Each structure stands twice: as structure tokens, then as C-alpha cells.
Amino acid sequence: MLNKIKEFFGFDIKEEKYLLVDDPFFGKVAKEKAPDKWVRSTCGYCGVGCGLYIGVKNSDPVYVKGDPDHPVNRGTLCPKGLSEHEMVRAPSRLPGAMIKRDGKFEQVSWDEAFKKVSDKFKEVQAKYGKRSVAVISTGQLLTEEFYTLGKFVQLGLETNNYDGNTTLCMASAVMGYKQSFGSDGPPGCYEDFSHAEVIMLIGANIADNHPILKLHIARNKQVRGKKPTIIVVDPRHSKTANMADIYLPIKPRTDLAFINGLCYIIWEQGWMDEKFIKERTVGYREFIKNIQKYPPQEVAHITGIDVKTLYEVARLYAGARAAMSAWTMGVNQSAMGTDTVSAIVNLALMTGNLGKPGGSPMSITGQCNAMGTRESGFTSSIPGYRNFASAEDRREYANIVGVPEELVPTARGYAYPQIIEAIEKGEIKALWVVATNPLVSYPDQNRLRKALEKLEILVVQDSFMSDTAELADVLFGAATWSEKTGTYTNSERRCNLAKKSVPNYKDSKSDFEIVVEFSKHFEGKYELLFNGWSKPEDAFEEWKRVSKGRLCDYSGMTYEKIEKLGGIQWPCNEEHPEGTPRLYYEGMKTRNEEGKPKFVFADWFPMEENICTSFPLILNTGRTVEQFHTRTKTGTIKILEDLAPEAWIELNSKDAEKLQVKSGDRISLSSPRGKVDNVVVRVTEAVREGTVFVPFHFNTQLVNTLTQSLFDPKSYEPNYKQTAVQLHSEKVPDGIKLKEEEISGALGYQEQESAIEKILDKERVGSV
Numbered sequence: 135m136l137n138k139i140k141e142f143f144g145f146d147i148k149e150e151k152y153l154l155v156d157d158p159f160f161g162k163v164a165k166e167k168a169p170d171k172w173v174r175s176t177c178g179y180c181g182v183g184c185g186l187y188i189g190v191k192n193s194d195p196v197y198v199k200g201d202p203d204h205p206v207n208r209g210t211l212c213p214k215g216l217s218e219h220e221m222v223r224a225p226s227r228l229p230g231a232m233i234k235r236d237g238k239f240e241q242v243s244w245d246e247a248f249k250k251v252s253d254k255f256k257e258v259q260a261k262y263g264k265r266s267v268a269v270i271s272t273g274q275l276l277t278e279e280f281y282t283l284g285k286f287v288q289l290g291l292e293t294n295n296y297d298g299n300t301t302l303c304m305a306s307a308v309m310g311y312k313q314s315f316g317s318d319g320p321p322g323c324y325e326d327f328s329h330a331e332v333i334m335l336i337g338a339n340i341a342d343n344h345p346i347l348k349l350h351i352a353r354n355k356q357v358r359g360k361k362p363t364i365i366v367v368d369p370r371h372s373k374t375a376n377m378a379d380i381y382l383p384i385k386p387r388t389d390l391a392f393i394n395g396l397c398y399i400i401w402e403q404g405w406m407d408e409k410f411i412k413e414r415t416v417g418y419r420e421f422i423k424n425i426q427k428y429p430p431q432e433v434a435h436i437t438g439i440d441v442k443t444l445y446e447v448a449r450l451y452a453g454a455r456a457a458m459s460a461w462t463m464g465v466n467q468s469a470m471g472t473d474t475v476s477a478i479v480n481l482a483l484m485t486g487n488l489g490k491p492g493g494s495p496m497s498i499t500g501q502c503n504a505m506g507t508r509e510s511g512f513t514s515s516i517p518g519y520r521n522f523a524s525a526e527d528r529r530e531y532a533n534i535v536g537v538p539e540e541l542v543p544t545a546r547g548y549a550y551p552q553i554i555e556a557i558e559k560g561e562i563k564a565l566w567v568v569a570t571n572p573l574v575s576y577p578d579q580n581r582l583r584k585a586l587e588k589l590e591i592l593v594v595q596d597s598f599m600s601d602t603a604e605l606a607d608v609l610f611g612a613a614t615w616s617e618k619t620g621t622y623t624n625s626e627r628r629c630n631l632a633k634k635s636v637p638n639y640k641d642s643k644s645d646f647e648i649v650v651e652f653s654k655h656f657e658g659k660y661e662l663l664f665n666g667w668s669k670p671e672d673a674f675e676e677w678k679r680v681s682k683g684r685l686c687d688y689s690g691m692t693y694e695k696i697e698k699l700g701g702i703q704w705p706c707n708e709e710h711p712e713g714t715p716r717l718y719y720e721g722m723k724t725r726n727e728e729g730k731p732k733f734v735f736a737d738w739f740p741m742e743e744n745i746c747t748s749f750p751l752i753l754n755t756g757r758t759v760e761q762f763h764t765r766t767k768t769g770t771i772k773i774l775e776d777l778a779p780e781a782w783i784e785l786n787s788k789d790a791e792k793l794q795v796k797s798g799d800r801i802s803l804s805s806p807r808g809k810v811d812n813v814v815v816r817v818t819e820a821v822r823e824g825t826v827f828v829p830f831h832f833n834t835q836l837v838n839t840l841t842q843s844l845f846d847p848k849s850y851e852p853n854y855k856q857t858a859v860q861l862h863s864e865k866v867p868d869g870i871k872l873k874e875e876e877i878s879g880a881l882g883y884q885e886q887e888s889a890i891e892k893i894l895d896k897e898r899v900g901s902v
């Protein structure tokens with residue numbers, strides 16, 4: 135009989151590997167397939183921060199399963215999380231330290247690489263000053279690694295020209311919160327999605343980019359017994375728009391006028407929460423004077439949203455027992471990103487939606503540890519949301535960590551775009567890039583490439599051979615997710631533990647080890663900064679002391695407690711030993727002088743680079759669920775690559791007609807800065823006439839060749855979402871030709887300008 139079975143199946147079921155064993159996730163499973171162990175950890179992709187288990191076999195990660203007990207995702211994961219193990223042993227991983235010789239990388243000892251880089255950094259700094267070395271980091275390292283890196287850059291290398299890709303991402307939210315609350319720190323939490331009566335998603339395509347948040351919206355019915363009203367504000371009918379009860383196809387970059395307009399209507403109708411405003415906010419009277427410039431008719435002209443709908447949305451929002459706004463890159467990535475964030479906070483303050491279940495303004499973060507970097511990163515502030523300009527803050531930090539006070543910089547150095555400009559000017563000579571890939575992700579690529587060529591040394595610390603790594607002189611090959619232990623903090627301030635489950639790939643080292651060991655090549659720095667540190671937890675212990683008493687207080691956390699509770703939301707201290715779901719609840723002061731949130735008014739203004747006869751369409755850029763950023767990780771995963779192998783352009787049927795193309799054809803795009811070829815057409819009504827959308831993930835269709843060097847003056851965040859472009863098809867190579875008078879009608883931009891003139895001319899209403 136057994137022989138028969140063997141013949142039939144082609145194997146001997148009595149062989150050990152086919153024996154069935156018990157597995158906590160698979161139940162009965164062939165021994166060959168069963169992981170040796172499951173390690174509890176956290177996803178390393180996006181800011182949702184899902185809990186998961188990594189299945190390990192023969193020292194390799196072989197499965198990922200959602201953690202059923204984790205409060206963020208309750209066992210579910212999106213396609214990226216589910217396949218995350220597949221990137222860990224990809225052939226594009228960097229095997230260790232490498233030096234480029236005659237145009238080719240050679241693997242060398244870590245000591246040799248550290249020596250080469252430290253010698254060069256010292257030489258450059260001796261010749262051109264300390265600040266001629268700059269560092270660009272990321273929102274994707276563990277907090278322990280960031281903290282260590284930031285401390286080394288600022289106090290070891292003594293350069294404050296230090297920033298990260300977070301400036302391309304969350305900087306506007308940070309600056310907006312600072313304007314409104316006196317400090318960074320998202321006030322809300324995911325639970326709010328389950329408690330809100332009205333949820334307004336502004337420039338946030340959660341269906342693609344934060345899919346697990348939908349779970350919390352779905353729970354709303356369970357919690358309240360009723361579905362919430364979902365409003366989606368996006369010029370493009372994204373997948374998220376399919377979830378909407380009210381979809382608002384707003385004209386690009388007019389959100390600030392839209393929110394100001396809602397505030398006007400709420401004031402005009404007397405729908406505001408007067409008690410809340412009086413007791414818990416400052417700056418209302420001044421704000422109301424200014425808001426008079428945004429009556430509904432004008433706002434309808436600017437935004438393309440009709441007056442009736444504006445009233446309806448204002449009524450719903452103000453009338454709800456709890457309403458929340460959540461936003462992402464459609465808001466942040468704009469030349470008026472910071473002020474739009476403050477406008478969203480204004481709306482929350484006016485309607486009393488702060489610090490209560492379901493009522494919050496909530497920035498959704500992008501990268502897995504975007505929050506950790508904001509709090510501990512030492513880029514735009516001293517760790518623990520301390521201010522460079524404050525002598526007291528500098529002294530306090532220096533005393534806690536035991537360094538001379540004079541070593542702490544008195545001002546923020548250059549932000550990311552300023553670093554690039556300083557390289558252009560020859561002021562910065564050496565650049566160390568950590569866990570980011572600007573040669574795909576930074577705007578105005580031709581200009582960037584030219585700038586980087588001017589460097590005397592480019593060092594790239596990455597886990598993969600990225601586009602930027604290829605250009606480097608020296609590579610520090612880093613261990614990645616699943617190969618190291620530490621914490622990520624998600625959008626709702628929840629600090630999660632990510633654990634080492636497998637050995638490092640080849641000779642790669644964790645970012646923590648790289649920084650600590652590199653510091654030993656700088657006289658006295660290791661002793662001063664990292665004496666006795668041997669593991670990430672040593673950095674975490676210092677970070678707890680540094681953050682104690684601050685808004686982002688981690689002092690009550692331990693790795694064990696974090697793991698036990700499925701993450702902990704800061705502040706976590708003696709008073710709140712299990713963390714704090716929301717900030718600014720009744721009785722909690724803000725960190726500005728007044729101790730209360732402030733109304734901050736700002737005017738909307740038209741686009742700097744508007745459409746014209748040569749570039750008559752607006753290009754919008756963003757993401758898709760299958761790919762992550764510059765694809766160094768998702769590009770190695772077959773199923774994700776098969777689903778989204780190349781960039782496409784979403785094109786309205788009217789524009790497709792003008793170009794004489796159909797879905798599947800290939801076209802080119804050009805802007806004043808460059809050209810991108812071979813982009814496959816998807817004809818769709820998701821985008822309106824005169825606007826197109828292309829994902830930015832692909833180096834084969836490098837859309838950032840087209841985007842502009844235009845930044846929010848407060849946050850330095852790039853204006854990625856609107857670029858004037860022309861399209862070129864085989865049949866219509868010169869593209870869409872509009873006459874001057876047609877330009878004025880396209881997208882209603884001319885209308886926008888005349889509307890703003892009218893607004894500015896209008897007499898302000900003096901008294902409230």
C-alpha cells in the first residue's frame with residue numbers, strides 16, 4: 135500500500151519532511167513547510183504600524199502573518215506586509231561595506247570603509263568647515279538608530295546640515311502642528327475612525343496607501359450602530375473615493391480655500407461650538423476677521439465645489455457629535471502645505487473636535503517610523519521636540535546626556551532642499567545618505583544629478599543597491615527589517631516593537647552598529663556619545679530619559695511592556711503608564727505660550743507654475759498599493775512586480791481623444807525641466823480633463839524628472855502634486871494645443887485668479 139502511495143504521489147510520506155506537525159498559524163502542516171519559529175514583530179513599510187509574526191526557517195524569513203492580538207490590525211495585513219519576508223534575501227541586497235574603484239564596487243572590510251570615509255570627512259571639514267559635510271536620512275530606521283545617528287551627526291560630526299526624506303513627506307504636518315499647538319504631535323488616534331460621525335479624508339488615498347485603516351472605519355458601525363458619513367476630497371477619483379458618501383473633486387491645490395470657506399459658512403450660520411472656542415482656544419476674533427475673505431461663492435470659484443455642496447459639508451461637519459479630518463500627501467506636499475494643515479486644525483477648533491473620541495485633526499504618517507524621526511531625530515529640533523533657539527532646551531538636553539552645552543547647535547541647519555542647493559553652490563562637499571533614494575524620490579532630477587556630481591564624496595548607507603547607491607563612492611551595506619531590534623512609532627503615536635528574527639544578510643551591519651562603530655574613527659567621539667552602548671536598547675534607555683517630561687514622553691515604556699500591550703501611545707509616564715490615546719483632551723495644555731490651541735489664518739494663492747499654451751495639463755503624482763516608494767524592496771517581490779510592473783498615466787477620455795490614443799498606447803510627458811517616455815495610457819474618468827496622474831515609484835519612467843524645485847517656505851516640503859506638463863503621442867507629437875483664451879477656461883484657473891483678486895479687493899468685515 136505504502137509503495138502504491140509512493141508511486142502515486144512520487145514521494146514517500148514516511149520521510150521525515152512530510153510528517154505533519156502542529157503550527158500555531160497553519161495548524162497541521164508538513165514539517166518541511168512549517169517554520170522553525172514565529173517571531174512577533176511590526177511591519178516595516180508604512181506608518182499604519184501593523185503587528186505581525188515572521189515565520190523563520192533555517193535562519194531565513196519564510197512567511198508573514200498578521201498578529202491577531204495587535205490593536206492596529208487585528209490579524210489583517212495588506213499585500214506589502216504579507217510578502218515582506220520576500221525582500222530580505224533578495225540578490226540586490228548590499229553584502230557589506232563597499233568602495234568604488236575604477237567605476238566598480240568592491241567589497242572591503244568595514245574598517246577600511248570607515249577609515250576611508252572618516253579620513254575624507256575630516257579632510258573636507260578641515261578645509262571647508264564642519265558644515266561642509268551634510269547628512270540626509272529617513273523615516274525608515276528604528277528610533278534607536280535615528281537617535282544614535284542624529285546624536286552622532288550633530289554632536290560627533292558637528293554639522294547641523296542634517297535632514298531627511300521626512301521633509302518630502304510629513305514636514306508640513308509638523309510645521310502646521312507647531313503653528314497651531316506650539317509643538318508637533320498628532321492629536322488623534324485610529325480609534326477616532328470608529329467613533330466619528332463624519333470622516334473627511336483630504337488628499338489621503340487610504341485604500342491604496344494605508345489599507346488597514348479601513349478596518350477602523352468599518353468598526354464604526356459596530357461602535358456607533360450606524361455608518362459614518364465619509365467625505366473624500368481629492369481631485370482624482372482615487373480608490374478611496376469609492377468609499378465616499380460625498381466625493382469632492384476639488385481643483386488641484388485649492389484645499390486651503392476650501393477649508394477657509396467651510397469655516398466661513400460655519401461662522402455665518404452660527405454652527406460653531408462657542409463654548410469650546412471660548413474656553414479652549416485662542417485667536418478666534420482675529421481669525422474670523424480674516425475668514426471674511428472666503429464667502430461661499432468665491433470659494434466655489436476657486437475650488438470647483440458648488441455652493442450648495444459647501445453648505446452641506448459645513449453643516450454635516452459642524453453638526454456631527456464628533457467629526458474628524460485625516461489627511462496625507464494631497465495636503466502636505468504643496469507650497470502651502472503648512473498653512474493648509476493649520477486650516478484643518480482651525481476647522482476642528484471651530485467645531486470643538488479636539489481631544490475627544492472621534493473628534494480630531496489627524497495627519498496620517500507615511501513611513502513606518504516617520505514619527506520616531508520627528509521626535510528623536512535631531513534634524514529640525516533637538517530630541518524630545520526641543521527648540522534649537524532655546525538656551526534652556528539646549529542646556530537641558532546637554533545635561534541629560536552629559537555633553538558640553540556648547541556642542542548643541544543653536545539653530546537648525548539646512549533643510550533637505552537647502553542642502554541640495556548648498557551642494558550646487560559648492561558649499562557642501564561631502565554627503566552621507568542614509569536609507570533614502572533621492573535619485574528616484576527627489577523633485578527636479580536632472581538638477582539633482584548635476585548637483586551630486588559636484589560632491590567630493592558621496593556615501594550611501596542602504597540595504598539594497600538603490601539608484602543612489604549606484605552613484606556612491608562608498609557603500610555602508612545595512613541590515614534591514616527582520617534583521618534588527620528596536621521600535622517604530624506609527625501615525626497614532628503608538629510605539630511598536632520590531633524584532634530581529636534572522637541573522638544579517640552576509641556581512642551587512644545594522645544601522646545602529648554602523649553609526650556606533652563609525653564614531654570610533656573620530657577622536658573621543660565614541661567615548662563622549664556612546665560609551666558602553668552595545669545594543670539598540672541602550673539608545674532606547676537614553677531616549678526615555680531625554681523624552682521624560684516632554685510631550686512625546688516615552689519614559690514609562692519598556693520593550694516588554696510595549697510587546698505585551700501591542701504598542702504604547704505616547705505620552706507614557708507615571709501618570710499614564712499604559713499610554714495616552716489622544717492629546718489635548720479637556721485639561722491638557724498645549725505647549726505654546728498660551729497653553730491653548732491657536733487659530734492660525736492663512737490665505738490661499740494660485741499656483742506659481744500655472745498651465746500655459748506649451749504645458750497645458752496638470753500632472754499629479756502618487757502611489758499604488760502594490761509598490762512602495764522607489765521599489766528597492768517591493769521591486770524584488772514577484773507578485774507585487776507582476777501586479778504593477780511599470781508606471782502608467784491616467785488620462786481623461788477627452789484628452790485621450792485630443793492625443794488620438796487609447797488605453798494601452800504609450801505616450802511621453804514633458805515639463806520645462808525634462809521628458810519622460812514610454813508611459814502606458816489608461817483612459818479613465820477618474821481624472822478630469824486637463825489633469826493626469828502618474829505614480830512616482832518607477833525609475834524606468836522617472837516622473838520626478840518633471841516635477842519642480844518648488845517648496846513650502848515654512849516646511850520645505852516639495853510641491854509634488856501639481857506640475858504643468860505637455861503630452862506627446864505618436865499621432866500628435868506636439869501635444870495638446872490650447873489657445874490663450876482656452877487656457878483661461880481650462881481647469882478654471884483664470885476664474886481662480888479673478889476670484890482671488892475679488893477676494894483681496896473686498897472690504898474686510900471689521901467686527902465680529
Ligand SMILES: Nc1nc2c(c(=O)[nH]1)N[C@H]1C(S)=C(S)[C@@H](COP(=O)(O)OP(=O)(O)OC[C@H]3O[C@@H](n4cnc5c(=O)[nH]c(N)nc54)[C@H](O)[C@@H]3O)O[C@H]1N2
Nearest residue numbers: 337339343370386387462463464500501756757759762763
Ligand atoms: N502602497 C504604498 N503605501 C504607502 C506608500 C507607498 O509608497 N506605497 N508610501 C507611504 C508614505 S511614505 C506616504 S507619505 C503615504 C502617502 O499616502 P497618500 O498621501 O495617500 O499617497 P499619494 O498617492 O501620494 O497621494 C494621496 C492623494 O492626494 C491626491 N491629491 C493630489 N493633489 C491634491 C490636491 O490638490 N488636493 C487634495 N485634496 N488631494 C490631492 C492624489 O490624487 C492622491 O490620491 O503612503 C504610505 N503608504
Ligand SMILES: Nc1nc2c(c(=O)[nH]1)N[C@H]1C(S)=C(S)[C@@H](COP(=O)(O)OP(=O)(O)OC[C@H]3O[C@@H](n4cnc5c(=O)[nH]c(N)nc54)[C@H](O)[C@@H]3O)O[C@H]1N2
Nearest residue numbers: 303569570571575595596597600612614755763764766830
Ligand atoms: N513625485 C513624487 N515624489 C515623491 C512623492 C510623491 O508623492 N510624488 N512622495 C515623497 C515621499 S512622501 C516620500 S516618503 C519619499 C520616499 O522616498 P525614498 O526615501 O527615496 O524612498 P524609499 O524607496 O523608501 O527609500 C528608502 C531607502 O532605504 C533603504 N532601506 C530599507 N531598509 C533599510 C534599513 O533598514 N537601513 C538602511 N540603511 N536602508 C534601508 C531602501 O532600500 C531604500 O533605498 O518620496 C517622495 N517623493
Ligand code: SF4
Nearest residue numbers: 177179180184212215
Ligand atoms: S498597512 Fe502598512 S503597516 Fe500595515 S501591512 Fe500594509 S504596509 Fe504594513
Ligand SMILES: [Mo]
Nearest residue numbers: 302303500501
Ligand atoms: Mo512619505
